[in-house]
Amino acid sequence: MRHPFIAGTAVLVLSVAAAAGQARTVGFSTDTCDHDYSTPYDVDLTAAGLSFHRTDGEPAKIFLHDGALRVDGKDMAVSRSDAEALRRYEDGVRKLFPQVAEIAREGVQMGFSAMTSVTLTFADGDQRASMLEKLKRKQAQALREIDEGIGAGHWSANRMTETFAGSVSDSVGELVGSVTSGAVSAALSGDSAKVAALQARAESLDKTMDREMDKRSHALEAKTKAICPRLNELAELQRGWKVRLDNGKPLELMTIKPKHSDDDDSDEDEHKKVASS
Template sequence: MRHPLILGTAALALSLAASTVPAEAHGFNFSTDPCKYDYSTPYDVDVTASGLSFHRASGTPAKVFLHDGALRVDGKDIAVSRADADALRRYEDGVRRLMPQVAEIAREATQLGFSAMTTVTLTFADGDQRAGMLEKLKRKQAQALREIDEGIGAGHWSSDRMTETLAGSISDSVGELVGSVTSSAVTAALSGDSSKVAALQARAEALDKTLDREMDKRSHALDAKTQKICPQIDDLAAVQRGWGIRLSDGKPLELLTIKPKENKDDDESAHKKVASP
């Protein structure tokens, strides 16, 4: 019998669905290849007509507000030079341009993930189970998209909220699908009916081809949009590096955390050494 392959194929498909959650679901973190550095921010961000608000529950400063070259830190106005005022304006403009693009990526990644899960459901689920699972996926996708629109789509970035919206909604759905697919495969295997196993195997093989073809084109398009984000983050990092704004303790104002990119080749080599007998 080849039922292990059925489970393997289904697991691969479900893994693909989960992997479509973008990096920003785990924090405001862009570390794709085109980026010069790894970037993150400890702040939640609100983009409104009156300015940009960076705020966090712990750490100092707790709140930074900037608009049209003016700066306020923890409720106190900070005097800045003309050059730094210009830098703050460029920074504000850059963030305003970036937010809608990140929202679009989040929407498309969500749609891609749920599309993959819908394809898996159509392949393996039958009858009332299929109808129920499809309806649940539809509701969860609509809820996730609504939360994106009300959050980052409306100019409100929250790392925790994005994690809950994207990673939470998709991972929960993947868990349910894993249980369903596993149940179908085990039931077919234990039935002793070779025709059922063959039919399920045929579905798995068809899924492998269909999902690969469907996801490949869409994921490449999404990846291209994500990569266009990097130069804009690089520009924000350059602006931040260039300004002379200092806090009361003498440290530079950092809204964006900038770290050197890790050497993936070294990580892979270390992993191979650990894995070697």
């Protein structure tokens, strides 16, 4: 009985970790996305326009607003049709940011809600109070970073990764250590009543969390899927414009790759086709 209980507890906590970590990739690819989407740029959205910038690669900075385009400080001539496409692209990105921010917030809240449920179930006394306070602080920190980042019009993949690594993943790691330590101690104590009580807590939590997380994850999934039509539209605009850089390459603000590819080379070939279309 002892080993299955310990293993079951570990699986339960790892499930919480997975739920918390899902928000890292939310919004880039679901069944309703035509392709997998990403961008090599950090993006700043302000009233003055839309800025794409990076420290590795060229062009380093692209700025567009109301159909006008500037690349690395140089104004670029664009056709009337391309100006309209750039105008629509900017509008699409402006509408996308609040949706991504909302999904990121809900992903964080869902992850911390699950960790709080685990803490309330397995931790006792001073340990419970201390862990709950830490989770509360970490959640507030993660939400604040989202609000100051994508929520304020500033997208950075590195910043989003740091938010989840620093706030969510650290909390999961601490929680795993605490819960598994308690489970091992109970199992090794030889106290069958204590082991049975912990087993009952785990089974009750498993059922409760399954219902709650299933409901919330379905709601989050629906919001995630709603993003893909907008990403599909941005991809079509990028494919359609004829804007070329000084080196002759097409203006590419987002990377478009085929979904579920088993071959990196085929991904690269498709990417080249898209970029040259």
